[in-house]
Amino acid sequence: MKIVEGGVTKAKGFEAASTAAKIKYEGRTDMALIYSEKPCAAAGTFTTNVVKAAPVKWDRQVVDSGKPVHAVVVNSGIANACTGEEGMYYCEETARAAAEALGIPADSVALGSTGEIGRQLPIDRMKAGVKALAEKKNDSIENGTLAAKAIMTTDTVEKELAAEIEVGGVTVTIGGMAKGSGMIHPNMCTMLSFITTDAVISKEALQKVLSADVQDTYNMISVDGDTSTNDTVLLLANGAAGNEEIKEGTPEYEAFCQALHEINVYLAKKIAGDGEGATALFEAKVIGAETKEQAKTLAKSIVCSDLTKTAIAGHDANWGRIFCAMGYSGAQFDPEKVDLFFESKAGKIQITENGTAVAYSEEKATEILSQPEVTAIADIKMGTEEASAWGCDLTYDYIKINADYRS
Amino acid sequence: MKIVEGGVTKAKGFEAASTAAKIKYEGRTDMALIYSEKPCAAAGTFTTNVVKAAPVKWDRQVVDSGKPVHAVVVNSGIANACTGEEGMYYCEETARAAAEALGIPADSVALGSTGEIGRQLPIDRMKAGVKALAEKKNDSIENGTLAAKAIMTTDTVEKELAAEIEVGGVTVTIGGMAKGSGMIHPNMCTMLSFITTDAVISKEALQKVLSADVQDTYNMISVDGDTSTNDTVLLLANGAAGNEEIKEGTPEYEAFCQALHEINVYLAKKIAGDGEGATALFEAKVIGAETKEQAKTLAKSIVCSDLTKTAIAGHDANWGRIFCAMGYSGAQFDPEKVDLFFESKAGKIQITENGTAVAYSEEKATEILSQPEVTAIADIKMGTEEASAWGCDLTYDYIKINADYRS
Structure with a gap:
């Protein structure tokens, strides 16, 4: 395993973008897109809070459906939590806008929101933001980093990392980005983490690896003991590396688990160390x-x-x-x-x-x-x-x- | 039930004292004594923390033995927690010094400590303090208040209250004092509460009332989520009121429960509102x-x-x-x-x-x-x-x- 520069755009076939949509903040980017033309197997883990934000409910449906995922649309500033039916409707509207702009099915769009609880999203700005993201997306390392910046709330630095492993002579890449930095016990600010990989691996294996590793990484950090309504970790695999499928019980599977663990531990520690007001x-x-x-x-x-x-x-x-x-x-x-x-x-x-x-x-x-x-x-x-x-x-x-x- | 002025000396037959023993603090009192010449039935509830301070272990023995209690000696500044066998020995020495000064058995002396964890008590000063307390004790309301002041750590105000009920034409009094004000989730600073009553009531009934009421009072407060190594609530009944024994299922029992509850709620809320740094x-x-x-x-x-x-x-x-x-x-x-x-x-x-x-x-x-x-x-x-x-x-x-x- 080799740690390499980059984040969510490091793995083959993944593009990203960011934009300043004025969801709540002024003078900074506040929306991000992760996109893969190739369909992705998707695994996810979500907040255990009884109060679940609308995008968490939406993503749960998307992941559980077993259908392929093509895109993740994330906004900072407003969490779309405690927003009732109106909040769920805005998830649908956002996904539909992304579907139209990207030419993909609406149920292949995952969502993430972080910020203030209880306030409704300005849906017109969200839709305009989605359109801008679709136009700006590309597969550069830089765009990955810009996406990591756009999802920050009270974070002071963006958080991203990538790793490469060899699978039967083929290089498989995993890259991720995350944000903290209050209501971290894995609320208001929310922990969000998005990992992309070009590995060929089944959805079942992907979910198993992710669910196990979250227990030793994101679930072992705490900034303030408050478990957010929006916590989300999504892992997308688009198979663009073209490797022989990674199967359980093989050395390649172990290598994949190890590389994912390194990225998750790194991002989790970055979230903890960048906790609100933290100096250590x-x-x-x-x-x-x-x-x-x-x-x-x-x-x-x-x-x-x-x-x-x-x-x-x-x-x-x-x-x-x-x-x-x-x-x-x-x-x-x-x-x-x-x-x-x-x-x-x-x-x-x-x-x-x-x-x-x-x-x-x-x-x-x-x-x-x-x-x-x-x-x-x-x-x-x-x-x-x-x-x-x-x-x-x-x-x-x-x-x-x-x-x-x-x- | 009538709320009345006073604290641990309000009930008949209870005396109190305070002294500046220089356990850790300079220029303030830091030891307190509660004393009853008449033997007391004693009930107690203690910290659920696996790390139990030496005085908590000592008091557990005293209460469980079923023998009458005559005195409680409390110090602030040092918690006598994480102090090993040496710490337990200092409990014995303190109780022995009190026994000698007061002319009572050493196993009738309960103890309380609050303050820094891990530091040993200066036992010679403790012994000298006990002697001074025995000399200064009296049954004035003022001495009760001074005792409530001496057990404070980062508390900003002393906490005490008393109540009277009628039992078959006889006035029965309950009075208490407590301190907070960090590590309150009922550590470092510790919650201590000492309640005295002149009621004639059995040890069994006393423990039952106390154990139930603590669940709705002290156990419902939190300053910082940290459960102290030293949390202690002691309830002493010396029977000096001379009432007909208060038995379960009677209106008098209900009145006693209600009065105790009022005192416990009042002290618990005082502890919460006086939490470290609190303004509300x-x-x-x-x-x-x-x-x-x-x-x-x-x-x-x-x-x-x-x-x-x-x-x-x-x-x-x-x-x-x-x-x-x-x-x-x-x-x-x-x-x-x-x-x-x-x-x-x-x-x-x-x-x-x-x-x-x-x-x-x-x-x-x-x-x-x-x-x-x-x-x-x-x-x-x-x-x-x-x-x-x-x-x-x-x-x-x-x-x-x-x-x-x-x-």
Whole structure:
């Protein structure tokens, strides 16, 4: 597997575009298109929130129908959530406008929206935006990057990555783009991730790989514990690479899983590190666990705690809060066995041994915790399983961004 | 039932004291004593966190033994959590010092600690503090209030209340004190609540009343979603009122339950409204629920969301975040049926009808949301059950207080 430059247009046969449609924002792009002339097998995972945005309901239908997908139309600024029948109608209208502009069936158009909940989409601007996207689309790397920019809300940087694998002498490419950056526990801002591949692979295999990998990547990040109404991950495969079909149980399948995982982990960590107001990516790694599930539960509880997050913001080795967060996670362990370490580019330091503090240097700890990427490692000494979760620090700017998000 | 002035010393036979023992803080009191010469039946509820502080383990033993309790010794500044065997030994030493100073058995002394996790108690100062408390104790209302002040950490005000009921012509009094104000989801700062009553009532009845009422009061508040290692509610009954024993199923039992509930709700709301950095008490009330449990799950999810809390801080009627928080709570409901209202002293306003926005005045909504006590009411139209949860807004000051709590 090789990491390469690019995003959703890196795989063969995929085009992208972005445009400033004035959905809500002024002076920036706010709509994006991903398009494949060749029909795509599509896999998707969606928010578990009972309150599902209209585009989530729409995409669920599109993916479940089993029909091929040709396009994804995404807008930022308005989430089209809590918008009732009117909101669903605007999904239909948007898909119909895309179908007309691109010469494809309306039920081959997936949708994504992110932004304010409860407000209706300005459908005329959406339709005009779709038309502009259809005219501007091309397969350049640059257009992929511009699409990644157009779907941002409070994100500070676009997020994209691509990887190549070899399948029977043929190069297969996977590329993706994603956005965060509040209501991330995989709302208002929503996690959206769109992955494209030119692999020849069945829809069933695609869904299986995606559903499994999401559990260890996007579902292991948290900015604020709020699960959005709009969370969506879509994976499209158009088969343009012309490889022999990738089948389960083969080395090629493993390679595909690994490459997809690398892209998903990269995008997930980028979302966590670019959380609203964040100054640091905070990783919690639990090792020595009895089961993977236990390690995941403990790791996620650590990165979700407002108190661990404010401590990271303050570069403070407040290990008691980490123990506390593990303690209320719901997972069982013996706190009097736990060895805790902090690690970053500035070094690694042991903080506790068997649950109580060792004589560590607060100064060195603060130095380690002042880096832009910080890891807390908890060895619970019960077995050999491990897991990581990713979050960010909680800062004044999170409050600033969210106390008056709508104005 | 009559609400009356006072706290833990209002009920007959209870004395209190406070002292500045320099456990961690300088220039303020940091130890408190509650004492009853008459032996008390004791009921207790404790943190569900797997990481339990040494005083929680100690109190569990004291309450479970069924032996009478005579005293509670509380310190602020250091939580005596994650302190291993040394921490447990310091509990013993503290209880022994109290036993000696007060002339009571060591196993009749309950303990409470709140503050930094992972640091050992300065046991010599604790012992000296206990001695000073024993000398200063008396049954004045003022000493009750001073005790309530001494147990504060980042709390900005002391929290106490008392109530009287009539039992067969005899006045029975219940009084309590509590503290918050971070790691409140009933950590670092811990929720502690101590209730005293002169009622004649069995230990079994006492525990039953307390365990039930905690579910609707302290367990329905949240400052930051972090469940402390030290959360403790203790209810002591010394029988000094001389009433006929209060037995289950009688009107007197109901009156006792009601009075205890009023005190617990008052203290719980005080803790929520005085959450770290908070400028407003935020109540979420879910009505029209199918079951009480459903109403509680939804209400608590609303007050726990960082995004609803920052919206309250910004006086922003961001109702989408409330829907979102209900949606990921785990409780089932139909978002397209929900009527949402905001209410405060400035009035009441309907925001949604059947899940979508009505034409409401943002200006009026902001006025309502700018009050120090704000309620969101969600009618889910499924039945007749209801529940409230209490939290607070999330502000810059929460970050300020917690980014560098230890320094």
